[in-house]
Amino acid sequence: xxxxxxxxxxxxxxxxxxxxxxxxxxxxxxxxxxxxxxxxxxxxxxxxxxxxxxxxxxxxxxxxxxxxxxxxxxxxxxxxxxxxxxxxxxxxxxxxxxxxxxxxxxxxxxxxxxxxxxxxxxxxxxxxxxxxxxxxxxxxxxxxxxxxxxxxxxxxxxxxxxxxxxxxxxxxxxxxxxxxxxxxxxxxxxxxxxxxxxxxxxxxxxxxxxxxxxxxxxxxxxxxxxxxxxxxxxxxxxxxxxxxxxxxxxxxxxxxxxxxxxxxxxxxxxxxxxxxxxxxxxxxxxxxxxxxxxxxxxxxxxxxxxxxxxxxxxxxxxxxxxxxxxxxxxxxxxxxxxxxxxxxxxxxxxxxxxxxxxxxxxxxxxxxxxxxxxxxxxxxxxxxxxxxxxxxxxxxxxxxxxxxxxxxxxxxxxxxxxxxxxxxxxxxxxxxxxxxx
Numbered sequence: 001x002x003x004x005x006x007x008x009x010x011x012x013x014x015x016x017x018x019x020x021x022x023x024x025x026x027x028x029x030x031x032x033x034x035x036x037x038x039x040x041x042x043x044x045x046x047x048x049x050x051x052x053x054x055x056x057x058x059x060x061x062x063x064x065x066x067x068x069x070x071x072x073x074x075x076x077x078x079x080x081x082x083x084x085x086x087x088x089x090x091x092x093x094x095x096x097x098x099x100x101x102x103x104x105x106x107x108x109x110x111x112x113x114x115x116x117x118x119x120x121x122x123x124x125x126x127x128x129x130x131x132x133x134x135x136x137x138x139x140x141x142x143x144x145x146x147x148x149x150x151x152x153x154x155x156x157x158x159x160x161x162x163x164x165x166x167x168x169x170x171x172x173x174x175x176x177x178x179x180x181x182x183x184x185x186x187x188x189x190x191x192x193x194x195x196x197x198x199x200x201x202x203x204x205x206x207x208x209x210x211x212x213x214x215x216x217x218x219x220x221x222x223x224x225x226x227x228x229x230x231x232x233x234x235x236x237x238x239x240x241x242x243x244x245x246x247x248x249x250x251x252x253x254x255x256x257x258x259x260x261x262x263x264x265x266x267x268x269x270x271x272x273x274x275x276x277x278x279x280x281x282x283x284x285x286x287x288x289x290x291x292x293x294x295x296x297x298x299x300x301x302x303x304x305x306x307x308x309x310x311x312x313x314x315x316x317x318x319x320x321x322x323x324x325x326x327x328x329x330x331x332x333x334x335x336x337x338x339x340x341x342x343x344x345x346x347x348x349x350x351x352x353x354x355x356x357x358x359x360x361x362x363x364x365x366x367x368x369x370x371x372x373x374x375x376x377x378x379x380x381x382x383x384x385x386x387x388x389x390x391x392x393x394x395x396x397x398x399x400x401x402x403x404x405x406x407x408x409x410x411x412x413x414x415x416x417x418x419x420x421x422x423x424x425x426x427x428x429x430x431x432x433x434x435x436x437x
Contacts, residue, residue, distance in 0.1 A: 132308030
């Protein structure tokens, strides 16, 4: 029998705080937890979010800087409310998950935990995943292209982040371990190192102390796009550079969702983005020492991150793939997409709440999954027996490192077709002019 908790009068309660990193399967984990796809056999689990907790960064910024809370967060549960919900719950485990927490310095996050969350559970467990250096650079570059936040080359992206130290992991994770000690767990985002080769299975095993559980399959979202799709996103996002960054962000995610759903089986083997050989070699030179320290300090001396650098060199191409849209689409297709994008840009400027509208589609996907697990339709009514096989399956996200607001269907602009779907449908019908060799 487990000991009683002095704080709760029940079995000890653990608060698991999943802090990312970005591009380590966070969306898969978050969506599965939100849907209820992870079921503990002998313990109760609380996940107090419709999708993730990235929105809490708005509350954290307000607390850290003493600034007013952003207006779109005024009706959301903040740090105090979430902590109170966890404290009042009879769950054995509660989980907060936000890859945006990666961007908060460990000392400041430690202060947040001690101020708001230490008293609501008997134990705090910080869980993080780290993607090997070169693989993270490649994936983050593609993500920034998708959401329209970066317009330069991969080489320029590499140079910029090398200068600011973003992907030098050892100093950052050393701080987390120094402050949280045994309460901090770092896992390598390397498939062969994950339990059952699955980040979801691995997270459940690590976060819930190896307790027996059932982990249902959940469709991955935010998958790597093909080079052709990235060229398309680069072109389309170029038409919206005057728009608000968060509109471009949510529009990029919605376009990605629609493209993923329209992708045929034959496109599954189409070439993905790779590094140029000279860039992969530069990444090895730049991050070899950091990889050595990480392997020694966090992975029992096994050369996991060092080997990953060499793997990227082996997988590299003689030259960088081009994202020039003219290499993939005919002038006629590009002209048509430009016209359509300009029309949609006008629509976006005339109606409000588009970021919330696009974001709501991801929440609706999660709600459909949750209802399907309970044998309910989209309206929460019992399914007819023969209808079970027809429930739509929604994708897995990364939500980006910034606050997000959960929305209802009332946030959706009315009497206007979804712009992202219009563009995605048009793009899906655009035959490639030629692919890169």
